[in-house]
Amino acid sequence: MPAGPHQLDGHRIAARLGAALPGVVTRATQEWVEVAPERVQDALRWLRDSEEFDAAQLSNLTAVDRHTHFEVVYHLQSLDLNQQVVVKAIVADHEAPSLPSAYPVYKGALLQEREVYDLMGIRFADHPDMRRLFLWEGFPGHPLRKDFLGIGHGQTSGLQRFPNEDLANRDRMMNAGNLTSQDMPREAGGSMASGGH
């Protein structure tokens, strides 16, 4: 899949991280390395301090709701070596998710973790200021969760199909001169002017 131009291979990170901190790595793909959620601080601190990876900056922290669990994604950046490391932590508890905070390692996590808590409802332990960021304190629920609008398990929110896909393709072909309006079937209902009876 499309990795960034300077993104490191997850297998390589997993090999080095796993050797230094046994039991931390749970899975690795070409793009990212997955770490045990309770040891995420150790893993981030090791990556930050390691000479080989030098992940000095937390450039992005966000979360993805996968219906049964959450994925928290950390994009780490080495400014000196110009390379990117992607770390993920799986939060298995979908009802009351929580994860150790990255703030003791990266101060840049302060507002990003508050945003994730506000919109996804993942609590970060050891965070100095775990409050909502955008929404008011009494707001019901966490809107970026997939079940926020009451969509049942097994269903997905989001478009399965572009609503006017056929209509739009037809208009485009007409504009390109391939079709004329005579070729098009009459639409049921007619125009507003004739539909008033």
Added chain:
Amino acid sequence: MTTVNEPYVLNIGPQHPSTHGVFRLRVVMDGEVIRDLDMIVGYLHRSMEKLAEERTYTQNIPFTDRADYLAAMSNNLGVCLAVERLAGVEVPERASYLRVIFAELQRIASHAMANGTLVSDAGAWQTPLLYMFREREKILDLFEMTCGARLTTNYMRIGGVAFDPPPEFWPALQELLDEMPARIDEYASLVVDSEIFLARTRNVGVISAADAINGSLVGPALRGSGVPWDLRKAEPYCVYDRMNFEVPVGRHGDVYDRFMVRLEETRQSVEIIKQAVAQIPDGPHKTDIPLALRPPPGEVYGRVEGPRGELGFYVVSDGTPAPYRFHIRAPSLINLSLLREMAVGVSLPDAVVALGSLDIVVGDIDR
């Protein structure tokens, strides 16, 4: 009788000139010195990331105009590059050059706004701001000529740009490029030699390089602290690898350095646009993509160097026409990570200038 110093709680905003938008600071004061600071944001939250999950990739481009409304072109570019990498869409060469030209014009316009309001925060009421707005106005006219809009441009498309600029665009651009260097000197002469401006900005709001990196600062806020990090050099996108330009950095990490970094970047942007105009080839400005673009399942973190720094789009696709997750890494929000540390212990007017030098856009913070 004894005197007790009770802390005084001061609300700045949500409607206040120095907060640059609907942004509220709750400050605990001891006399003129700040003892604690809390920022309250969200007045402009429009839940773009949730809305994006119900719309196609192309339908999401106009939302990004309204995120950072002072840098719509950069936002358009960021989301298009991310989705193009996810879906494997090729971009014609002419479109890449047009993207560079418009992104750099946007940077000049945005830095004019940032520096103008910063000078305004420092007490030079409206004069320098209006001088800088004069050229910003001409840039917005160029945008209007090309895509019909001045701020919410919605100009970039997945696979290219929406329109080729009209014939009258090129002479107008050339005229602007010819006069820009003298205009930038004029801004500098208005402000930089002013003793009051130096007193208000030198050694104020100092951020060390180590703090800036650890606090996830990006853009001029990071470069002002002396870290030469620019994504146009580090991960060249579009045709930036063919452009010859420098990355200005500061030395002390104070408000003055951040101001000067923006001013120098404006000069570099003019140079980049000149080179792009000289090199731009003829050809199509857009590749045709399916109306319901379905990128293969996967994820991408695409980023560009916007006027405020690293502007990232983390997009997860599940193979349907709408993204499964659409996260905007907003530089304005994350640059505020160190605001409390910067403000505690300094006087209120200095904190206002320090906030101004971080160049926040509330639409980008709240999304």
